[in-house]
Amino acid sequence: MKYIEKLRNSGLRPTKQRLQICEVLFNTDKTFHFTINELEQKIKKQANNKISLATVYNTVHAFEKKGYLKQIPINSSETYFDTNVTDHHHFYDLKEEKLIDLENSDVGPINILKKINGKKIKSVEVLVKLED
Amino acid sequence: MKYIEKLRNSGLRPTKQRLQICEVLFNTDKTFHFTINELEQKIKKQANNKISLATVYNTVHAFEKKGYLKQIPINSSETYFDTNVTDHHHFYDLKEEKLIDLENSDVGPINILKKINGKKIKSVEVLVKLED
DNA sequence: TTTGTAGTTTATAATGATTCTAAAAAAGTG
DNA sequence: CACTTTTTTAGAATCATTATAAACTACAAA
Ligand SMILES: [Mn+2]
Ligand SMILES: [Mn+2]
Ligand SMILES: [Zn+2]
Ligand SMILES: [Zn+2]
Numbered sequence: 351m352k353y354i355e356k357l358r359n360s361g362l363r364p365t366k367q368r369l370q371i372c373e374v375l376f377n378t379d380k381t382f383h384f385t386i387n388e389l390e391q392k393i394k395k396q397a398n399n400k401i402s403l404a405t406v407y408n409t410v411h412a413f414e415k416k417g418y419l420k421q422i423p424i425n426s427s428e429t430y431f432d433t434n435v436t437d438h439h440h441f442y443d444l445k446e447e448k449l450i451d452l453e454n455s456d457v458g459p460i461n462i463l464k465k466i467n468g469k470k471i472k473s474v475e476v477l478v479k480l481e482d
Numbered sequence: 483m484k485y486i487e488k489l490r491n492s493g494l495r496p497t498k499q500r501l502q503i504c505e506v507l508f509n510t511d512k513t514f515h516f517t518i519n520e521l522e523q524k525i526k527k528q529a530n531n532k533i534s535l536a537t538v539y540n541t542v543h544a545f546e547k548k549g550y551l552k553q554i555p556i557n558s559s560e561t562y563f564d565t566n567v568t569d570h571h572h573f574y575d576l577k578e579e580k581l582i583d584l585e586n587s588d589v590g591p592i593n594i595l596k597k598i599n600g601k602k603i604k605s606v607e608v609l610v611k612l613e614d
Numbered sequence: 615t616t617t618g619t620a621g622t623t624t625a626t627a628a629t630g631a632t633t634c635t636a637a638a639a640a641a642g643t644g
Numbered sequence: 645c646a647c648t649t650t651t652t653t654a655g656a657a658t659c660a661t662t663a664t665a666a667a668c669t670a671c672a673a674a
Contacts, residue, residue: 363641363650386631402653407632423557423609427661428631441598456596462610464588466573469612476608477555478594480601495621495670518660534624539661559632560660 360416367401371409375419375433383449385428386410422449423477439476452478492548499533503541507551507565515581517560518542554581555609571608584610 353372357364374392375382384392390406410431413419422430424442430449439452460474485504489496506524507514516524522538542563545551554562556574562581571584592606 365640365651367652404633404654405652408651421557423555425553425555425561429557441596441601443598443601444604450598452594452596456594458593458595460592460608461590462584462588463590464573464584466575466582466612469573469575469614472576472611472613474608474610476592476606478606479604480598481604482601497622497669499623536625536662537623540623 360418362412362416367405368409368412370397370399370401371406371413375413381432381434381451383422383430383432383451385426385430387428389431423475424449437473437475439478441478441480443480445482452476492550494544494548499537500541500544502529502531502533503538503545507545513564513566513583515554515562515564515583517558517562519560521563555607556581569605569607571610573610573612575612577614584608 353369353376354364356372357368362368370393371389374389374396386403386406389410390401390403393401393406410419414421414431417435419431419433420435422432422440424430426447432449434451438454439457441450441452442448443450457476460476462471462474485501485508486496488504489500494500502525503521506521506528518535518538521542522533522535525533525538542551546553546563549567551563551565552567554564554572556562558579564581566583570586571589573582573584574580575582589608592608594603594606
């Protein structure tokens with residue numbers, strides 16, 4: 351298994367559940383944007399066994415803390431996560447409730463001129479809302 | 483009262499509660515970023531009577547629907563609203579959990595090059611996260 | 615004014631995503 | 645194997661938000 355090392359190196363034991371979630375999340379080139387419930391659905395399909403909801407939450411939070419996932423700020427009833435942990439921009443399709451990555455070249459450099467005393471910029475992200 | 487007309491024109495009856503919330507929200511030049519609970523606190527201070535939590539929710543949602551308030555996408559346990567309903571950008575101070583408006587001139591024009599078939603851009607907003 | 619009606623407020627209950635709990639299971643160590 | 649630590653899990657708890665339904669209010673027609 352290719353994720354065993356990754357987990358071990360992060361101080362996470364490579365359990366059956368975590369490896370299975372790794373497969374769902376990371377075994378693709380494409381960025382995966384998801385809610386906890388969407389992830390749960392995908393796990394159910396991709397395997398016969400089911401992982402308890404608490405474990406899905408635990409794992410997603412553990413992966414987020416280790417830097418393998420990030421939360422995307424969207425006003426939705428559910429929290430969105432992203433397998434692309436780089437600083438990047440999004441389309442948000444309001445009807446489909448789906449996120450789509452934007453390349454930095456699709457947006458161009460953003461130069462924040464205003465400064466706040468004693469504060470550093472941690473991230474700069476653009477959210478482009480789409481309607482029909 | 484200066485808000486009676488505004489409410490009537492929107493098809494909202496100018497009730498005591500709504501007028502009081504208008505005073506708190508709009509009786510200032512400054513943009514006001516708030517959560518429902520922060521608004522409730524401010525109402526309590528600014529007047530003797532208290533408005534029920536359900537009415538605060540109802541009113542904020544009514545004002546949002548009429549275009550007097552907008553929701554700001556932030557991953558927080560509470561939803562943030564903004565009296566500045568124009569398309570604009572924000573600092574988000576992660577420690578203080580406070581939003582700060584950015585002028586468009588502080589960010590510069592953003593040109594989204596990517597297009598999605600059949601979708602129109604509704605808004606383009608930048609969120610700049612600040613840390614110490 | 616009085617009366618009728620639709621709109622509004624309110625306390626309270628319900629909902630639903632997320633977090634907590636604590637016991638059982640699994641992993642790591644030697 | 646024996647032992648410790650971590651993880652999983654079902655279910656309970658939490659908490660922001662929404663729904664409910666009864667009382668109240670704005671408003672205008674009679
Ligand atoms: Mn969804
Ligand atoms: Mn706050
Ligand atoms: Zn993304
Ligand atoms: Zn603002």
